[in-house]
Amino acid sequence: MISWNRFSAEIRLMVLETVLHNGCNLASIATVSQEWQRVIEKHNFSRIRLTPSRLPGFRAIYRNRSLVRYIWFCLELEEYDCTGCSPRDPELWDLSEMDNSLITKGLEDLFSVLSVWQPGGDLTLDISVYSPSDSQHGFKYLTFEPDTVSETQDEHRLVERPMLSKPCSGAGGPSATRTFEAICKVFGEIMSNSPFDNDEQERRWWQQLPLVPIVTRVLLRQQTRRRWRPYTLTQMFTRMPRLQEVHYEPWKEWLHTDIQQRWTDEVLQTLLEAPFLARLRKLVLFENFNTVYPASFGIFNSDPRRITSASMGRALVNASLNLDSLSASFLVDAVDFFEETRGRCLKWPNLRSLALTSELLRPAKNPTKLDDMLRAAAATALNMPNLETMELWNGLEEKAMLVRYRRARLRRPATIEWKGTWEMTLSDPVIEAWDAVALKYSNRACVTIGKLVVTATPIRSHGDAIRLLGLLEMVIRPVSLRQIVRENTILEEMGED
Template identity: 30%
Template sequence: MAYWRSLPAEIRSIILEMVAEDYNFNSAPYAGAGYASVCREWQPVFEQRNFRRLVLDQERIPGLDQFMGIRQLERRDYLEHLSLRVKLDEYDCTVCQSQEGDETMRNNSNIFSRAIWNLLIILSKWTRISRGRREKRSILELGAYSPSDSKHTFRDFHLEHGYPYQEREDLETHFEAYRLRAARLGLDSLNDPYHGWVDGRRDVVSLESKLRIMGTLTINLDLPEFSTFLQTFPKVEIITGLLIPRQFYRKIAVSSLRKLLRETFTCLRWIRYEQWHHVDPQQQLRLEKDYKRLISSDLPSTLRDLSIFEDFNKHLHPDRLARSTNRALAKALSKTSRSLEHLSAAFLVDAKDFLADFWPTKQQDPNIVPWENLQTLALTSCLLHPEVGRRKISRLLMAAGLAAAFMPKLETLEIWNGGEGHACLFRYSRNAGRPQITWSSNWGRRERLLHDDVVHCWEALLRQGRHPSSDLMTAVTRLPVSRKKVKTYAATLRYLKLRHNIVDVISDYQIHWEE
């Protein structure tokens, strides 16, 4: 240490930064904590990294209060992202291909309920302004899984305990963990017929196996812990962003989400809700009715950024494309979104339903409430498909133009779709005052894909003065992906400007590798 102190302060600072930058998920466990304990000079350098993002399960929650209590206010200032990943009980092969029973569901919900409650009690004691220096804003990420979920029919990497990707920096420096894992396990030779794996390929997956990992967790208000507080959840001001990632298949009951939004997370600025389409059609319909109630009445008034992403794949949802979207839910979202600045809704609703009030053949309501603050909008539509008539597609794009007239601050709008053999997107952007509409797809003849009626409609938007600027630019391009190589919507997702408004950066990476 005497030699260390003899170095110039600038050299010591450079060394500390190099050590901090070199630390990653492949480093020795808790090495970061060890660096912070060397001396007082090292402590703030490493603690602001160590406490920037914390990942907890229910067993680590008490430590949060211990290490970030009233005597460690500086550490609270460092915290930007808090991830609660509730660990449910394990199960074996005697039940792995059957739906969870009532007792197991109750037990899992109780584990989840206690974890949520214990965390909220701690966070409710934290104020938004720490020591009067600045308003502190933090993200809370919620998810639940059983360690057994990745050991039976589903061998998904992101469900494993040692899944390495925790933050953006991990992707930038160690981006091949999926490939390395496949090589290590020899997945090409995986042969486990009992769990549906034959020579490295997943065979038919039973409905019961799907339901096993897609259980629903409900906050149990009958637990003794809640009775003391009259079943009212504590208010948490420190959390201004809520992330529920696609990484976990299990759902949080909509009734529980509604309670959290009404009573606890009343200061939210943004919500990113990534869910999986339910494998049971009847349960999916019930969920959509619940989502409509949540969207209609329970979104916080402080909310400015909302992203809803409904995921699906061919193993879980072989018949997903045959399902129609919920029109009532889309209309509720359209109505509720008028105060937002950023909105993305993928697959759960369709753009044609969201824009139903602006359909060219419909008489417009003279009392339409504008989206006064909306800057970005991303929607999906089943109409963007090579088998859909060009007239229907044109009407959708004209409806988007008519709606944009009521979005004076709109910078970027993207309507997109993708699936087996097809990828397509329509974009309106206004960069440096130059508006442009772009049609991009991997199908059809270019000269016929952007109808004159669509161009005239968007030009009229500029003439109305809502978006004062120069002449409208148009472009028709071909996405550089062949129809034979396109397997999922991921082929389109990678070409969207609003890509990271639609899914979290970690989720985006998972989707890329799963494709």
């Protein structure tokens, strides 16, 4: 028999990679050799799923701490039955005292465990808050998954789940529309009514938690429909002194009144103005929405997208000045962002990529205002010496549009291009404005490109639009994009479009 060590390093690596991905019991073969043990341990410990009940055992990990690169921390709330999935009492919409206590105790224990880890490499902390019952009642299509690096990774795991059954009787009866109460239940606010009576009590609680310098990236993905208070997130991120990257995918506020909108903007601004942002390198904000849910709100029915504001644009501009990468989708309109840069002597010395959405990128919108925005974007880009890409986009049902600037690279010239589902013409003043950017940083004018996209598959949602446009910047986590596309596909098949 040929010895394992007689094979070349390349062949041994191919065999090991096959073993790692064929679904066999890795623990049973880790003893084949020290080489196999090293590779399998690195694979097993690189990505870990934790729940509060598993933290005591996780605390005992010493030798393999340096192998951990990703922790998916699942805060599973109490389960409920059909009598509790659509509560009439508004006091039952937010999390219960038991659920909030579970969250605070879980965070206390997690921070205690991670605080003793020596900072060295990068560690991603991915936090999900959900009840296992959420996908058993009015939202049977929901999935709760770890983060992935691509859209297709692990997609086969979802095939076997029977998602097309109607919601239970408590969530809306035979009609597939979810009740107002069922939506409020799943979108309840985290740590709003308990265990703290006010913000000062919560601040003192966070201050007594140890620092966790090991965490460098935080993911708060859209599969958590419960709402984090921006104040809570500010306090949490303050306890992470080496935090460099945040991906935050909140859901839109459904009660779309002027008062509610102003309050939502005010609390979000406190997050964008928090001191921890000064040390971030990358910020990705994606405000998710669903065009079906508002139908359940009756007289409170609202547009699925938010009305953006100048104050939010100003806060995002100020937050962006030290970043390497910024993406903000639907939370802020690009018009407000660039308007807030006018007349200010601002510089973005590190910014390499910028992605923003705008309602002006829709058919039949005012072309003069669109030209003004694109010229303002170019004027802002003049103060971004390291900018490689700027993507301005929008997408909803059946419509999608992208305007993208790419800096000259290697022997390729800078480009200003549009790509979308309707014809767009970039005016001469817009092209001249972007030529000025290209000439400043590459001594060559832009090449203008236009691409009309015709697709045989329907654009059901903003998720389909993102796929169609082929954005270079990761505006949303790949697994979140897959979940959005899948949810809207299933809702259409259930007749909820």
